[in-house]
Amino acid sequence: MTNPPRKAPTMADVARLAGVSPMTVSRAFKVETSVSDATREAILKAADDLGYVFDSTASNLRSQKTNFVAVTVPSINNANFAETVRGLSDRLKPRGLQILLGYTDYDIAEEERLIEQFLRRRPEAIVVTGGRHTPRARRLLENAGIPVVETWDLPDSPIGHVVGFSNAGAVLDMVDHFVALGLTRIAFIGGDATRDTRGADRRAGFIAAMQAHGHDATRLVAAGAPPISMREGAEAMGHLLETLPDTQAVICVSDLSAYGALTECQRRGVDVPGRVLIAGFGDYEIASISVPPLTTVNPFPSKIGALTADLIIAALDGHLQGPQTIRIQTELLIRGSSQ
Amino acid sequence: MTNPPRKAPTMADVARLAGVSPMTVSRAFKVETSVSDATREAILKAADDLGYVFDSTASNLRSQKTNFVAVTVPSINNANFAETVRGLSDRLKPRGLQILLGYTDYDIAEEERLIEQFLRRRPEAIVVTGGRHTPRARRLLENAGIPVVETWDLPDSPIGHVVGFSNAGAVLDMVDHFVALGLTRIAFIGGDATRDTRGADRRAGFIAAMQAHGHDATRLVAAGAPPISMREGAEAMGHLLETLPDTQAVICVSDLSAYGALTECQRRGVDVPGRVLIAGFGDYEIASISVPPLTTVNPFPSKIGALTADLIIAALDGHLQGPQTIRIQTELLIRGSSQ
DNA sequence: GACGGGTGTGTTATCGATAACATACCCTTT
């Protein structure tokens, strides 16, 4: 926008100025290639003088390598997924791999579109969130010919690699905690099961656990379409307090809705944990800071990212025989909101 | 990873199967190109049968268009910046433009590296956060030959376009609010000025405003290196309450630290707003949900993104003569934490 | 001193799509 639109210099221009062949220029821009120090220095100087900027698009085509890793997450505005992306990115960067990030808005049709877009860019690997996809998306991933990693879940029939945890299992632990406290009237606040599959798994885990204990598993509050955030949690809690005021404990699909629920109790003068116990999911920062702090589950989001990166690197190096499934052990964090 | 690693089919393969020339296949994959319905249908069918996936890398090189827009933000794990990215992305998507997102960790040296990486990929435009860059980064942007937009700030000497607001001005409004309430002992909690320049501008605005009113502008609590989040806000508030217990109001660099400060008061039994008033910045969701809700400033992050996208599209269409500066009007939101 | 191996550099062909140009055909207009 700023400077005259003269045509950008190419390696050939740099080569001419430095008095070498284009191939030597190409080598000078890579690390660990055999170019003498003097030659490389002269080339980099020439490149700098010309204002040359390396052109990846040409490199990508010829070398059939883009150094992209495609990543799809449900939402970009979510601390949990952001931490996973950060974990991924930080560990891929030293390998020269760059993340191509997209969000699906919790919509598998949108995910399909995104996956197709991304595969056209010829990434070295692709990471998706969750194990539920459209049939076409699944086919695209299966035929992509690159490492595929499904995260944040343990799919029944994985496409390739998996780095995840049992959403249902984590909530089961949570229910056990409440039941051990002698509680029986426990509710679950979550979003539409059709969209957020991890949320749906958590709800399913809640129902299964309650039934296993022989307790009523019908105190389910639907908080609308994902993302379920603080406001939705507050509204759902208000609804719950009005319709089922004898509820003893509430498990929320995430810490954000749990925090919303907590504030709604505070606004209505309902003591937490005195009259109602509250728990969330995700170990967001708010959960450890709020007063009282929130009981939650830590799914180690950045660890998911880091292990996914390790898997990708191992796969690209050919160090993997078959598809790997890495199961993350979640941690139940009992805090003030439930004791 | 899943299927046999046979070589991926190209347009030539599709063309052969469909009985047309590669050029016609190319046309069939674009919208609004003259290909008969019958031919296009046959081509898409052939492509589907072969499992052909369009190869952008070749297209990018030949057409000299990548349809990338590069975007750098300080942190990916920040709701404000995430909303800006979302505003950008949602409006660029219909134009077929894809975002290449990277984060700098509030470090302009890292920003320089990122900008260089991104420019190698030949984006159509580049968006950066803030107006402070290394000299080399600035030079790279100036010579990139593509539209450049600086956001979230109003730089003194912009590189190209700007979509931002006055961070200092917004805090000035905030100080006026507190002074109008008759308060004089007002503190500011923020991070290291050297890294987060927007935070530094807010602090500078605080100092200038206090001095303009003739009040003491030295109640500055340093909360460490960015990102300054809830925990840092709580720690800083604890420090403040111990060292300057007569402080009447606290302005925090963001809502996250403001919320941390609020909870620290609650833990210590210090009434907000009874004994201390608190304000934040950014209008994060927590600010409207917390009890009491937080007084804050709405900088309209998604609007910044949307207007930036509009600017980019206009620039790419050649509808812009010179560099544009769009000034966002921030909104002061007076809430329970300060009244 | 002949040989083997490493290092630095050059030459040629190529990655896969598409811009630019060319052409054939059909339909309308006068």
Added chain:
DNA sequence: AAAGGGTATGTTATCGATAACACACCCGTC
């Protein structure tokens, strides 16, 4: 019926870097 314009398709050359191969030179070894 000839001219003009639009539509559908084909041909050729090219985007800019680099893989693959070739080769010259230097060093040490037996």
